[in-house]
Amino acid sequence: MKRKYPHLCQPIKIGNVYFRNRMFGAPMGGTDITADCTIGPASTAFYEYRAKGGAANVTVSELVVHPETEGSHMYHLDLHTPGSLASFTYTADAIRRHGAIASVELSHSGQYAGTYLTDKNKKEGLCQWGPSAGIRPDGREVRELTQELINEIVAAYGEKAALAKKAGFEMVMVHGGHGWLINQFLSPYFNKRTDRYGGTLENRVRFAQEVLDSIRKAVGPGFPIEFRMSGSELFDGGYDLNEGIEIAKLLESRINLLHVSAGTYQRGFGVTHPSMFLPHGSNVYLAEAIKKQVQVPVATIGGLNDPQMMEDIIASGKADIVEMARALLADPELPKKITMNRDEYIVRCLRCYTCMAERAQTATRRCTVNPIIGRELNGMEILPAAHKKKVLVVGGGPGGLQAALTAAKRGHEVILCEKNDEVGGILIGEQAIPFKYEMYQLGVTLGKLCEEAGVDIRLNTEVNKEYADNIGADVMILAVGSEPLMPPIKGLDSDRVVLINDYHHRKEKVTNDVVVLGGGLAGCEAAIHFAREGKKVRLVEMNTDLSPDANVRHRPLLLAEIEKSGIEVFPNHKALEVTSDGVICADQNDQQILIPGSSVVCALGQRSRRAVVDELWDSAPLVSQIGDCVKVSTITTAVYQGHHAALDV
Incomplete structure (x- = not known):
């Protein structure tokens, strides 16, 4: 059979393990984490779904290696908690029986411990530990890790890796990016130490090296170790790509796969997990630059879901592996469809953040385009009906x-x-x-x-x-x-008004000076689009807040786009009449003002x-x-x- 995307479908050997293709399931946190921090059955099914869809590996996330200094409600793995080892074993089995390699992400959030607690108030009672003492932007105190605690944490990485191997996992990923503890040691922004772990780059890398040495000792030679790093922290004060390259060089001898991501916690969520406002593959350049300087295989990630783009990444040598998270929620069978030359049937991720917003709000998972996500225990297969109708x-x-x-x-x-x-x-x-x-x-x-x-x-x-x-x-x-909702606004039915639902048919009617009526999600996104086209945009909303209908992950990025796009926003303004000069509105003091514009787009909602x-x-x-x-x-x-x-x- 001639593969349409031969490079994506080509097997690869990492360490002593063979992977069936170059499409990996990036780490995503589960949902039904028990009170004892074991993997619940719904999460096991959640991971199994992607293995069944043809991914080469599936990474379970996140396993907290040292709960004594990291109080997040994420997975723990030990021998004294009933069900702990068993839950990992059942999960590894569920992934492996479909031909995928089971991996687990070893993690420590450092000074961001407690991030995934559903009850956010509980974070107040947690002690935040980091490479250096200080105060977080939200006012929480951060304590400096002592040498004794560093030794304990380093040892814990090895202990958890050994237990993961015992449970049947055939690979581990070490989370060294996104502002978590290892990244905090690597970063000149977080790391102000003056001992052997701070100052020079060689010192800042030492903690990561010790962690990797501990894991290697525990799992033995040939067992694949994947290291996830931010190629650049992408903010002032953090390390840049040049330093990211040097970090990679200092770590590559200890790992089997270098996973290059981007950004850091609270300083670029929409960059680390590229939003719809960014191009697909916007972070690939980091992996490409680092791959040129190292010998170890390199994986890239970040809003990837287009088969041709991913094929080109591998074929051109920008990376050896592509990793996906959201794309495999939208369509877990994406790898299988690519392998079978059925890529036109891939249901693509919308990058709408529903999956991440749902986890933050309800501690579950949901996907806009895949109704099975988070509900896999109800059945991953659609079974024939007993009686045809x-x-x-x-x-x-x-x-x-x-x-x-x-x-x-x-x-x-x-x-x-x-x-x-x-x-x-x-x-x-x-x-x-x-x-x-x-x-x-x-x-x-x-x-x-x-x-x-x-x-x-x-x-x-x-x-x-x-x-x-x-x-x-x-x-x-x-x-x-x-x-479309059409309030009784004089002139709203005129030819110069374009309903947002009809915009694709009447694009030429929207001039370079446009008023958008309605600051909900549809109106805000339309305004951003017009601003990107170089138009002068005025956005009118009768209430105080813009886009309350956007989810908690998408809305902050949406508002940031509006701000940086130069859109003039008129909150608390009620449209009264559309005229040839624009829209007459009543402001919050009931004073009438004209908001000028030579065209009007109506996005006042639906009924x-x-x-x-x-x-x-x-x-x-x-x-x-x-x-x-x-x-x-x-x-x-x-x-x-x-x-x-x-x-x-």
Whole structure:
């Protein structure tokens, strides 16, 4: 068989272990961490899902090596806690039985201990330890590690690595980046010591070297050790790429794989985990530069999900391995699809941060485009239904498409009707905004998957009661979505006003001097897009805060983009009238002002299409309603509800 992406699919030997391809599952923290910090069964299934999808390895994250100085609620591994070793053993088994190599990330957060506690107030009672004493920006005291504690922590890395090997893990990753403890020793910003661990680069690297020596002694020769580092800390006071190269040189003899990431904790989340506002592969240059200076294999990471880009990275010698985290949540079968030349069916990560926001808020996982993530124990396979039925899905947005796909996979006869000339629903409009194009691609890909699964897709077909009655479906799933909210603002219906939903059809109507009405997520992202095009943008919002509908990970980056883009923001301004000169608004003092602009984009929200639901409610014995037609929400909600509505058939 001729592989479309031969370099990505080529096996590689690291240490004494063979890996089936060059696509690795980067570390992501589990969710059901028990009170004793063992791996719960849901997390075991979470890791297994990616192994089953064809990744060469799957890394469990994070194993805290020294709980005495690191109180985060993450995984612990010891012999005295009932279930501790067993939980790691079952997890390694679950990964390995699908042909992937099980790895575990050995970690210590140093002065950021407690980061992943669900109850943030508990951090107040934790002692924060680091290479040097000081006060964190949030006011918490940091104590300097003594030589005795350093010795204990170094030994603990070896002890945990040995236990991981005993549990069946065939590789370990040492977390030496992102502002965690090893990185704190490497960094001139954090490390102010004057002893053998501070000052010169050789001294600052010493702690990492001792950790790696401890692990090597514990696991023996040939056992793969992966070291994760930030190629550059990417902030003033931290080390830069040139120093990152020197760090790599001083460590490479002790490791089997160098994993080059970027940035540091609290100083670049959206860079370390590249947001939709950055190009894919924006951190690859760090790995490329370091690879030229070392002999050990190098892995790269950071917003990678495009097969051709990843193939080119390997083929051109920028890195030996590509690592993915979010991309393998969106589609755990991405590696398998690439291997089988089925890359056009990959469901791509939107870089929306739903997965990370959910963990921060509820200590669970969820993915916008994959309803199984975090719920793998409920079943990673879609099983055939006992009785085949005729299912009518009304609406071809993301929820309707997911419902049709799941129902078809279960063996039902599925008809999907969409009133437009293409599927995708509200996502169709995202094709006009480059950093949101993957949302448009989601509709396209789900449509392809539905066609392959045998769904009868009927475009340009608006379903009324007569049409639905004639089909005579056993089950109808209503996914008719929402429509733009159009308040009674004088002039809002004029030709100079472009609805955000229609922007992809009317791009030429948006001039270089535009007023965006609505500071929700859609309005804010549109404003950023217009500013990137070089337009003068004024953003009007009737409330105080912008984009309260954005998740906790995406919103800070969104607001930062607005600030740096030079967008003029008018909070607490209510639009009264659209004129030829702009928009007349009432400010918070009820004074009328003109916000000038030669064009207006309306992004004032959506409202559920309830009239359609009411008309069709009695057109099948069993009727389900999902997504925006129930309550205006998110892609995540629509996809999740669509999947489960189909499972209920």
